[in-house]
Amino acid sequence: MTDRRAKTRTDGPGTESPATSGSATSGPATSGLARVAKHTFRSRIADSLRDAILGGDIEPGSQLVETALAEQFGVSRGPLREAIRQLIEEGILKTVPYTGTYVIDISVGDVDEIYSIRRNLETFAFEQVWDRRDAAFRGELQRRHDALTATIDAGDDKASILAELSFHGAVYEATGHSFLLHIWAGLRGRLQLYWAAHHRAHGLRGPRRDGHDAYLRLALGGDLEAMRREIDSHMRRGAEQTKAFLDGRERRPARRA
Amino acid sequence: MTDRRAKTRTDGPGTESPATSGSATSGPATSGLARVAKHTFRSRIADSLRDAILGGDIEPGSQLVETALAEQFGVSRGPLREAIRQLIEEGILKTVPYTGTYVIDISVGDVDEIYSIRRNLETFAFEQVWDRRDAAFRGELQRRHDALTATIDAGDDKASILAELSFHGAVYEATGHSFLLHIWAGLRGRLQLYWAAHHRAHGLRGPRRDGHDAYLRLALGGDLEAMRREIDSHMRRGAEQTKAFLDGRERRPARRA
DNA sequence: CCGTCGTCGATTGTCAACAATCGACGACGT
């Protein structure tokens, strides 16, 4: 169906060299020909299903039926099950043997975990990058911040979620730290899930047009300690905001440990 | 002939697979009755295959053939492929469509990444736990340190690897931070892979009988800043040691980008 | 009226066969 999907997801550690424009690896000059995107059903199903879940098209906590999904995707259950297994390991699906597969349910306890670990890792990322912030990095950060502001001005909430994640992701990518990128992919998925649910429930996540101005200024500045404090407060605000939203929908109490 | 129930195949290397995972976390009051261990082939294959890889029974970089593995495990390729997909997402296998599935190859670049992120996360874990270190935590840490020393004295290198990982894992478990535990599982796998390769190549990883004495003393003490410094130096030493080993076996240069 | 148990539909788990693709070997032409 939907071909040519921009594969923005950096999968496991050791895939390819991201942001660095290098490609100066020894050997034959890469003649500019893009690799021809091996089309295997499994990978496309995984991408498509992940987008549907993280984008909020499938309610958190709802059950996925293999036969129905397989027919919907137009494939057999084999590749579908492998895609499901992949998403389970990514942490956005859960399965109970012989019973069912469910989209993970979001809880306030998870929010604290996600934001606390995110504060730690984002600080770590800035420490790694701090003395290597070149013009390319600064330009990229500025560009993504502009894109974020543009989507907010346009009122496109769904795009603003992706833009904000892209903005924060810039630092992780700049580190060139593949394992860190792998962890960030997991964090990003959770955040996207929370925010999408928030958006679906309230319509808006909040104004926050200038929510990243200080963040950007300090990220481009020279005071690492101030940047640490900004990350700290930024995460604290984010966690409070997300938890407030989740507390408001206490329809279903803690159903999972 | 359709009766595959009777097959009592040797479930791969070692039957101690369900050892380390279960009883650590504080679950609901287990009323004495152990859960009946849903036996699904997929999960057992995944555990068994992971143990074989991380334990060093399968050479890093070698290819896994589905048909051969399936026959060896006595199951069909379906469950096997799902287990493989799971291990791929865990980061210890790689696959090239229509070509092959390979155990990840270890490289010196990865070691720097693993130890740098591990230093950061282990510090984070101690910060989280520091003011909540009760008698149970101290006892558990002491107990695991004793176990580690015992395995070293016994000359059981394979067990000492697991004991050291268990010792360090105590802090992560004490945080009760599920996402942090998830990340630690990935780190632990990599470390186990490195150390197993080291052991297979050199026979020993080094003396280090007192390598964790200072670590334990500070972890039980009252100076968090000193603990931070100890983690820092501990990781630095570990990274240097592992990298030195990997540099020594430069038989096969970078075979992949 | 209530508790217990058997039955049934739904869903996941597993299997064996078939198709698509890749890498290498060897024949062929120049």
Added chain:
DNA sequence: ACGTCGTCGATTGTTGACAATCGACGACGG
């Protein structure tokens, strides 16, 4: 002798059918 191309074996990708298990509904007996 060398490069090129077709063929073949090996391996993974995909499929549809069959078996095992779970949860719920309803019959039955108290």
